[in-house]
Amino acid sequence: MNLAREARDTQLSRVTRRHFLKSCGTGLGAIAFASMAAGTAAATATAPPDPLAPRPPHFAPAARRVIFLHMAGGPSPLELFDYKPTLARLDGEKCPDSLLEGKRFAFIRGVPRMLGPQASFRQHGESGAWVSNHMPHLARVVDKVAFLKAMHTDEFNHAPAQLLVHSGSPRLGRPSMGSWVTYGLGTENENLPAFVVLLSGGAAPDAGASVYGSGFLPTVYQGVQCRSKGDPVLFLSDPDGMSRDLRRKSIETINAINRQQHEEIGDPEILTRIAQYEMAFRMQTSVPEAMDIAREPAYIHEMYGTEPGTTAFSNNCLLARRLVERGVRFVQLFHWGWDSHGAGESEALNAGFVDRCRETDQPVAALLEDLAQRGLLDDTLVIWGGEFGRTPMLENRTGVDNPFVGRDHHSDVFTMWMAGSGVKGGISHGETDEIGYSAVSGRVHVHDLQATILHLLGFDHLRLTFPFQGRDYRLTDVHGHVVRDVLA
Amino acid sequence: MKNSVYILGAGLAVLIIMLIAVPGGGRPSDFSLFLGRFHPLVVHLPIGILLVAALFEALSRWTPMRDRIETATRILLYAGAWSALLAVALGLYLAQGGGYDSRTLAWHKRLGILVALSSSLCYVYKAWPELLQQRVIKTREHAVYATAVGVLILAVAFTGHLGGQLTHGAGYLSRYLPDGLRQLAGLQKKADLGKLQLENPAETTTYAAIIQPVLTTKCTSCHSERRARGGLRLDAPEHIMEGGDEGPPIVPGRAHESELIHRIWLPLVADDHMPPEGSAQLSVAEAELLRWWIDAGASFEEFLPDAEMTPVVQTILSGLGLGEIRTGIFALSVSPPDSQDVAALAQQGIAATLLAEDEPYLQVRCTNPQSCAHSDELEATLRRLAPNIAWLDLGRSTADDAFLETIGALPHLTRLHLQQTQVTDTGLEHLQSLEYLEYLNLYGTAVSDTGLAHLHNLSALRSLYLWQTNVTEAGVADLQAAVPDLYINTGLSLEPVIADSLAE
Numbered sequence: 002m003n004l005a006r007e008a009r010d011t012q013l014s015r016v017t018r019r020h021f022l023k024s025c026g027t028g029l030g031a032i033a034f035a036s037m038a039a040g041t042a043a044a045t046a047t048a049p050p051d052p053l054a055p056r057p058p059h060f061a062p063a064a065r066r067v068i069f070l071h072m073a074g075g076p077s078p079l080e081l082f083d084y085k086p087t088l089a090r091l092d093g094e095k096c097p098d099s100l101l102e103g104k105r106f107a108f109i110r111g112v113p114r115m116l117g118p119q120a121s122f123r124q125h126g127e128s129g130a131w132v133s134n135h136m137p138h139l140a141r142v143v144d145k146v147a148f149l150k151a152m153h154t155d156e157f158n159h160a161p162a163q164l165l166v167h168s169g170s171p172r173l174g175r176p177s178m179g180s181w182v183t184y185g186l187g188t189e190n191e192n193l194p195a196f197v198v199l200l201s202g203g204a205a206p207d208a209g210a211s212v213y214g215s216g217f218l219p220t221v222y223q224g225v226q227c228r229s230k231g232d233p234v235l236f237l238s239d240p241d242g243m244s245r246d247l248r249r250k251s252i253e254t255i256n257a258i259n260r261q262q263h264e265e266i267g268d269p270e271i272l273t274r275i276a277q278y279e280m281a282f283r284m285q286t287s288v289p290e291a292m293d294i295a296r297e298p299a300y301i302h303e304m305y306g307t308e309p310g311t312t313a314f315s316n317n318c319l320l321a322r323r324l325v326e327r328g329v330r331f332v333q334l335f336h337w338g339w340d341s342h343g344a345g346e347s348e349a350l351n352a353g354f355v356d357r358c359r360e361t362d363q364p365v366a367a368l369l370e371d372l373a374q375r376g377l378l379d380d381t382l383v384i385w386g387g388e389f390g391r392t393p394m395l396e397n398r399t400g401v402d403n404p405f406v407g408r409d410h411h412s413d414v415f416t417m418w419m420a421g422s423g424v425k426g427g428i429s430h431g432e433t434d435e436i437g438y439s440a441v442s443g444r445v446h447v448h449d450l451q452a453t454i455l456h457l458l459g460f461d462h463l464r465l466t467f468p469f470q471g472r473d474y475r476l477t478d479v480h481g482h483v484v485r486d487v488l489a
Numbered sequence: 490m491k492n493s494v495y496i497l498g499a500g501l502a503v504l505i506i507m508l509i510a511v512p513g514g515g516r517p518s519d520f521s522l523f524l525g526r527f528h529p530l531v532v533h534l535p536i537g538i539l540l541v542a543a544l545f546e547a548l549s550r551w552t553p554m555r556d557r558i559e560t561a562t563r564i565l566l567y568a569g570a571w572s573a574l575l576a577v578a579l580g581l582y583l584a585q586g587g588g589y590d591s592r593t594l595a596w597h598k599r600l601g602i603l604v605a606l607s608s609s610l611c612y613v614y615k616a617w618p619e620l621l622q623q624r625v626i627k628t629r630e631h632a633v634y635a636t637a638v639g640v641l642i643l644a645v646a647f648t649g650h651l652g653g654q655l656t657h658g659a660g661y662l663s664r665y666l667p668d669g670l671r672q673l674a675g676l677q678k679k680a681d682l683g684k685l686q687l688e689n690p691a692e693t694t695t696y697a698a699i700i701q702p703v704l705t706t707k708c709t710s711c712h713s714e715r716r717a718r719g720g721l722r723l724d725a726p727e728h729i730m731e732g733g734d735e736g737p738p739i740v741p742g743r744a745h746e747s748e749l750i751h752r753i754w755l756p757l758v759a760d761d762h763m764p765p766e767g768s769a770q771l772s773v774a775e776a777e778l779l780r781w782w783i784d785a786g787a788s789f790e791e792f793l794p795d796a797e798m799t800p801v802v803q804t805i806l807s808g809l810g811l812g813e814i815r816t817g818i819f820a821l822s823v824s825p826p827d828s829q830d831v832a833a834l835a836q837q838g839i840a841a842t843l844l845a846e847d848e849p850y851l852q853v854r855c856t857n858p859q860s861c862a863h864s865d866e867l868e869a870t871l872r873r874l875a876p877n878i879a880w881l882d883l884g885r886s887t888a889d890d891a892f893l894e895t896i897g898a899l900p901h902l903t904r905l906h907l908q909q910t911q912v913t914d915t916g917l918e919h920l921q922s923l924e925y926l927e928y929l930n931l932y933g934t935a936v937s938d939t940g941l942a943h944l945h946n947l948s949a950l951r952s953l954y955l956w957q958t959n960v961t962e963a964g965v966a967d968l969q970a971a972v973p974d975l976y977i978n979t980g981l982s983l984e985p986v987i988a989d990s991l992a993e
Contacts, residue, residue, distance in 0.1 A: 057843035061819065061850070189840075189854065304981070326885075328854075374980045376908060376930035376954035459845055 008258045052221045052272055053195060053280075055187040058459025063423025063489070064382040065189070066325045067182065067454065068332045070318075070365060073163065073206045074339030076357070077391040077408055078416035079437050080350055083150055084122040084131035087435035088393050092117030096394050100438060107157050107410040108342065108398050115436070116395035116406060119350040128427030135358035138366035144427040145369055145378070146420045147487040151431025151440035154389050154447045157412040159207035159340070162388035165447050167212040167333075169476045176216035176467070178451060179331035181476045182458060183222045185465050190328035192287035194225035194280065197329050199320060202312035203337040213333050217469040221273035224333055227320070228312070233292035237285055245285070252278045291327055294319050305367040315364035322371050325381050336361055339387055342396050343407020350406050369420055382421040382457055384450075390415025393436040414440050417450065423457040425489045445484050452481035457488070490616045493567060497609055500574050504605065507578055517585035525583030526767075529656070532580070534572035536649055539608055542566045543642050563615040570608040577601045587711040587718060588768020589655050594710075597651035600644050607641040658769060684810030691816040695796045696726070696789045699809070700782050703775045704729075707764055726789040741787040744780040753779070774805045817949070818879055818901045818925050823849040826877040833870045844879055850901065854882035861886035868895045875899050882906040884930065890916030897922050908954065909933035914940030925949050932956040932980075938964025945971035956980035 079085060094115045101112065120133035123140070130143040139146075156162035161171035168175035176184070179196040188195035198213045206212050213224030227233045239248055256275045263271040294302075294316055295309040302308075307315045314336045321332045338357050340348055347353040365385065372378040391408035414433050420426065431443030452462040455476065462481050466473035517525075542565035549558040580601055584594060614621055614634045653661060660682075663671070668678055677686075685702070687693050704723045710716075712733075713724040721733025732738055738749040745751075752763040753776050764770060771779075781802050785791075794814045798806070806812060826849065831841045834853070838860025844850040851874065855861040861883050871878070878899045883892065889911035896905065897919030905923075908930045917940040920926065926947050931940075937959035944950065950972055955965065956979060965977055 055840060055842040057845050057848075060845045061848055062845070187842075191856070370981055374954070374956040374978055375932055376906070376928070376952065376978070379928055379952055380904075 005254065005258065008261070050272070051187075052219055052269070052276060053183070053188045053191065055189055056185065058186060059461045059464055060459050062457065062459030063380075064421060064457045065186075065380040066328075066330055066332075066382070067179075067458070068321045068325060068334065068368070068381060068383045069178070070334045070361075070383065070385045071163075071166070071206070071212075071336070072339045072357075072361070072385070072387040073204075073335055073337045074159065074341070074348075075162070075387040075389045075391060075410055075415070076339040077341055077350060077354065078150070078414070079118050079391065079393060079408070080120045080354065081133050081136060081358075082131060082148055082416045082418075083414075083433055083437045084133075085118060085393070085433075085435060085437045088115060088437060089117035091115040091436065105157070106392065109392065109394060109396055109409045113392075113394035113396065113409075115393055116408060119354075119406060126427060128429075130427065130429060135355060136362045138363045142366050142369045142420075145373065146418045146426060147424045148429040149386075149417045149419065149431055149443075149445050149450065149484070149487070150414075150429055151433055151442065151444045152386070152390070152415045152417050152447070152450065153440060153444055154412045154415070157389060157410040159388060159410075161208070162410075162412070163206055163208040163212050166386075166388050167208075168214075168216060169448060169451055169478050173208075173211050174216050175474070176218040176222065176476070177211075177213045177224060177333075178454065178476060179213060179224050179333050180215040180218050180222040181455070181465060182331050184218050184467065185455075185460055186330060186458065188328070188330055190287075191280070192283045193291060193324065193327055193329050194227075194284070195330040196222065196224045196333070197324055197331070198224040198226045198333045199317040199335070200226065200228075200312075201314040201317055201334070201336050206335050206337070212335075217474070218467055219269045219273050221276050224331075227288070227292060233288050234284060237281060237288065239285070248285075249282060252282050291323055292320060294323065297323075301371070304371065306363045314360050315367075318364035318368040319371075322368055322375075322377070325372070325377060326375065341391065341407045342398065342409065343403075343405045344396075344398050346405060348405075348407060350408065352405060372421070378421045380422050382419065382424065382454065384417065384419050384454065386417030387415065390437075393438050411438075414438065419453075419487060423489055425487055428487065430484065430486050443486070446480065448477040448480035449482050449484055451477050453484045453487065456483045491620075494613055494617045494620065497567070497570060497612065500571065501605070501609060504574055504578060504602075507581060508602075517582070521582045522586050524579055525581075525586060528576060528579040528583040531572060532576045532649075532652060535569050535576055535604060535608065536645055538565050538572060539569035539604070539641060539645055542569055542608075542611075543638055546638055559615075563612070566608060566612040566615055570605065570612050573601075573605040573608050577605050586765055586767060587716075588764045589710055590659070591710050591713075591715055593651055593654055593659075597648060597655060600648040600651065603644045604641065604648055607637050607644060611637050611641060681810070683808075687811070689820075690811060690814050691792070691794050691820060693793050694789060695782060695791050695793050698793050698811070699778055699806070703771065703779060707769060707771050707775065710768075711764075739783055739787050742784060744783040747783050750776075750780055750783065774808070777801060778805060817927075818850065818903060819848070821901065823876050823901065825849045826851055826874055830870055830874050834867075834874070837864070837867050837870065839867070841874070841878075849877055850879035851877050852880035852882070852904075853878050854880075854906075855884075855886040855888075858886045861888045861892070863889065863891040863895070871895050872898055876901055878902060880904040883910060884908045886910055888912065893917065893919045896920065899923070900925075902926055903949075904928040906930045907934060912936070914943075917941075917943040920944065921946060923947065928952045930954040931958060932978075934958055936960065938967075941965070941968045944968060948972060950975050953977045 079088065092115060096113050096115055098112070118133070120135050122131050122133050124130065125132050125140040126144040128144050130146070130148065132140040132143055154162055154165055156165050156171045164173065164175075165171045167177045183195040196213070210226075213226070215221075215223035225234065228235070232238055239245060256278055259271050259275050263275070294307060297307075297319065301319070305315050305319045307313065307319050309316070314334070317334050321334060324332050336357070338347065338353060341350045341354045343349045369378065369383060372381055372383070390411040390413070392411040394408065396407050396409040414437060431445060432441045433439065434441050455462040455465060462475060462477045462483070466475045542562055545558050545562040545565060549555050549562065552558060580598065584598065611634065614637070663674070663676060664682075666674070666676065671678060685698065687698055690698065708723045711718040712721045714722065717733065719733045719735065721738060722728035723738070729739060730737060735748065738747060740746045752761055753771055755762040757766050757770070781799060785797060793811070794816055803812070826841070831851070834841050838856050839853060840856050841851040841853045844852050872895065875898055879901055881896065881899065881902060881904070884906035885908065887910070888907065890913055893912055893916035896902065900922070902923050903925050905920075905926060905928065909932070912931070913935050914937055917936065920929070921943055927949055929944070929950060929952070932954045933956070935958070936955070938961055941960055941964045944953070945968060951974060953968075953975055955977060960979065965979060969975060969977060
């Protein structure tokens, strides 16, 4: 009981004569007001508001949940979806100056040579979408997908570009999309985090945990990283020698103290802390159940190509489905290693890139198909993409002949796709020029994509705001137009 | 004085000849249009003069200056009759230019002629009373004269009003009438002026809702059955597509090649500009709506909600009160849910959240699988909230057939999740009444073809999930035939991976 005594002492030392006068003065007024404003006001005033309570969006939504598959590093559209036969003809030619004027690249210096597509393409599905031989599984579900082929961004380095995609700003400190969505909608499952992040082993995103952080929003809205190997959530299990009963009692006591503190100070972060303790306690039983993919039948494992107990992206795809099935609002998956510069085997279009495709192709297609057969694709939105595109020019940083080829970062054009509720299936929005260097039509900025995602969730992106440092902030900052052409 | 009557008679005769001779159709000569433009100038003379004449006539009953006033009245009547004659003649020329509402114009014309005739008659009574006494009116000539003056005043007033309507448009006078008086007069509220009042916007074609009204107010006074200027009629789809003497006015999908659009955008003073200068012009918004409609293919069948809006068109339509076209349950008027009932549901383990801030509908779901056991209390709460429940998610819960009876009483349900529950074919019978149901998830239940048969008249249903159920291909095909627009998912159906790919 030391803790309780300590809290009491702290409180006593804080309650000064000034507090007494203030409490009495405003307190009497408050009592008078409460008696005038009938019983309801008093009833709501007793319990602090639950920051994760479900809330309605601005208008009737098409989607209730989001799975965002982020391919960190910037996958090359020219080897996946943006078929450019002309570029194949120009393979090895020197890049004309006109394409280089006024452009900055992360690594390319001087005059590079063009690099033809390192893949073969075929049209698939009723929509006749072009998909390369690297994504044979996805090719079977293209009729569910809306490609955005003329995406563009402001940044050509990983960390700022990833921040821009996820938080709407290339600088640190803004809330991520999942946080905004959770802030706007609350949670549908109080036993699981509303916003779950699944990393896939390998490298963490260059921008670090900020790509799923809550920025200036209360931290209760930040992404909770779950692991597919070992303890799903770190520090969740009871310490040795502590029973669940004792755990419950101690959390109740701590929260009672915290509530007192909140009444005193009113800091919303205290509510966050209360919510986190309670959630952590409930998660002790709900998370292991939700995260245990070993419970899935064999045909599902075969479908996703999963192996329980590893940290593969495929496991995370299966987990993502299990989580949205249980009402998790926003599932953020990160895959890594798409930065195909060609400087070494692991990051070459003709080596590592192909492995990245193999790791993700089957589980992503399986995820779409599995969501569809469970009827979840009618209220879940799936988004796939990296943080920028890649140049149609060969990047050869060292200038030495090597067996590996790659492309540099390219912010002007890249492909992302959306699938699921409220999105037209089997369409391609936006076109690039003959070599995939610039957009010809249907350009979509990262902020436009964000506005569209929020729109599908029922939000006017202009109205989903949070006051901070004297102004209302929003995910799309001062930009963003909903891409109506992809809306069903 | 008899001479003046003869001359006036001659003037009347000329007017009657003009009435017969001035052609209605065809292109009027520049000179007649030139003359016509003097109508608004001249038309104010008879109004003023004849009203003063009537006033003097009334005064002459009481004043001692009766004789002198009598003379003035006669002179005023003479001048008034002549100016009325002239105004009618010029009006005939002005009308040739077209662009006026034909009904209003016809009445304006008739009453104008009545003014000319009745003022002439009054003058004859003053100037040559014997003529009338001998030949026309045998008795009570004074009463006849008084009636003629009364008719004259009324005719002047109504002709003037109609003339004002032709020039300034209908509703000019009442535009700023206070709302209370508007209601008495059966007029729209001031705030609703200019808004389209559609019975059911969701099932109105774009043409009928926003294109036809533009053509009717701005074009059909000259281009309809009554009077097809240039052989062109714009009063019905078949006539619009058929076109007039100069071919079809519309090239679907190509507004910039359409004569209709071309003429609207010609300079106002160009000969071919439409509507002709002097008549009510299309507003910029109306012109943009026409352009948009033609560019989108000039469909006469497409419904308003299916039309692909540009941001500009959306802005225009929201100004017309069609900003948001609501369909399905959102077109209904339902009061917001009772917050105590919502709280009662939460007590029973069922969470209900509003679908959106300003909608009366709820999305309702089980907070944990055990919480959705059917009970009388739960049923009573759900029935009280029945009109408000739009989405109901009982997936993975203990819900069973007993629950489905309650669900059948939720008239506005659009999405229903029953996957992995104990529901069976028998329970599905209760869903037949759900006319708005769009989404039904039955995967992982014991449902079979017998149950599907209950869904055949759910015409709004668009997605149905039947993976891991006992349905057969035949049962699914039957349902598909009954509800052609329904997407039915019976589970994984992937083609094998194409061999040429991963092997490389």
